[in-house]
Amino acid sequence: MKKWLKISFSLLLISILIIPLAACGKDEVKNVRIGEVTRSIFYAPQYVAIEKGFFKEEGLNVTLTTTAGGDKTMTALLSDSIDVALVGSETSIYVSAQGSNDPVINFAQLTQTDGTFLVSRTKIDNFSWDQLKGKTFLGQRKGGMPQMAGEFVLKKHGIDPHKDLNLIQNVDFANIAPAFASGTGEFVQLFEPTASVFEKEGKGYIVASFGTESGHIPYTTFMTKESFIKENNDTVEKFTKAIYKAQQWVDSHSAKETAEVIKGFFENTDLDLIETVVDRYKSQGSFATDPILDNEEWDNLQNIMDKAGELPKRVEYKTLVNTDIAKSVMKK
Structure with missing residues (x-):
């Protein structure tokens, strides 16, 4: 009888230990490394997503690095030093022109004008x-x-x-x-x-x-390699959902409220100055209110590149832009 009690107790103890582990596996936190092209109030919704815990709500632990320049940001993405890049959409066109086997895909727009x-x-x-x-x-x-x-x-x-x-x-x-x-x-x-x-x-x-x-252009978007989306579609969807929440939050709150949330990212800048800048960007419609990069914006981008003599070749919208994830998030 004592032997049976010992065995039963052991089985009970094992089950107690296994259940939390199984739960942890189900709710496992996913790490996502973001590389931003510069540190700017222009990217206020991104900082709001971090500070308001929108990424955490989606089970994501994001780390943010400022990579200072489009070329450096894209190099970091292509070398797998980061998972997601926040940079101008033109960089994905440059990579495509070089004949990449793993194209860089724009999946969520953050800003829609020059900043x-x-x-x-x-x-x-x-x-x-x-x-x-x-x-x-x-x-x-x-x-x-x-x-x-x-x-x-x-x-x-x-x-x-x-x-x-x-x-x-x-x-x-x-x-x-x-x-x-x-x-x-x-x-x-x-x-x-x-x-x-x-x-x-x-x-x-x-x-x-x-x-x-x-005018409206996909000035700054979140992008990643096509292979990353295929292997981590759920993560990219959760990431986009967090950004959409932040975009809606910034749009529905005052410049002062946004400034108070993001001030930790600009420690050497006065709060009233941050508020002034946020208000300036909001008033000129720089912050996208949803993550969709539309076809007209994509065409405008390539027209601007063409006039500057920097467009290697025109790239079809659907080749480098994925709006399926953003549309799915907005429906939900």
Whole structure:
């Protein structure tokens, strides 16, 4: 009898141990490594998804790395240093042009306009685009979306960036702002919060928005390799669901509320400045309110690349864009 009791107790103990382990397996947390092309308030919904716990709600543990530049971000993705890249959609076209056997797929759009601003070294009360003619313009990296969108806007206003300006675009992405601060250029194209920080410190003055001038484009999207989606479709769907929640949250909350949530990502920036920038992006419709990258935006992107002389070849929308996941998430 004692022997039977010992066996029964042992079996009970084993079952007690096994049940939690089985439950853990069912609710296993999935790690996802994100590489963002830069740290910017422009990506507010991403930070909201992290801070509000939307990724955790989906059983995802995300780690975020700033990879400083589209080329570096794409290299990190292709070398499996990250799982998901937050970068301009043009990078997926460049990879496709090189004949990749594992194409990079855009699956969730985060921003839908250019996120840069034209900053002047001197204050201009009544700015007009023709005031750039003959000036030294510190632009973004050649072939990158900021530079191409910038050139698109300049041409729209009758300015040939390569003939009417002294165009500088050989400065590394991370060093553009410091170069301007040290005296290079009379105008510069900058992301936030750097543009507003410069204005607050008297280093420059925001005179125009490239976002309001360039129209809707898939400026920044979450993308990953096709193989990753095939092997981790459930994870990508959960990731997209978290982003959609964040997009809806930002859209339905004030700039002040959003600023308070994301302030930890911008420790050296005043809260009121973060609020100002969020409000600026919201008012010009820069934050996408859902993760769908539509066909019209894709065509606009390639038109801008083509006019900049940077489009290797046109790529069909469905070849590099997957909206099935985003549509499924929105239906649910």
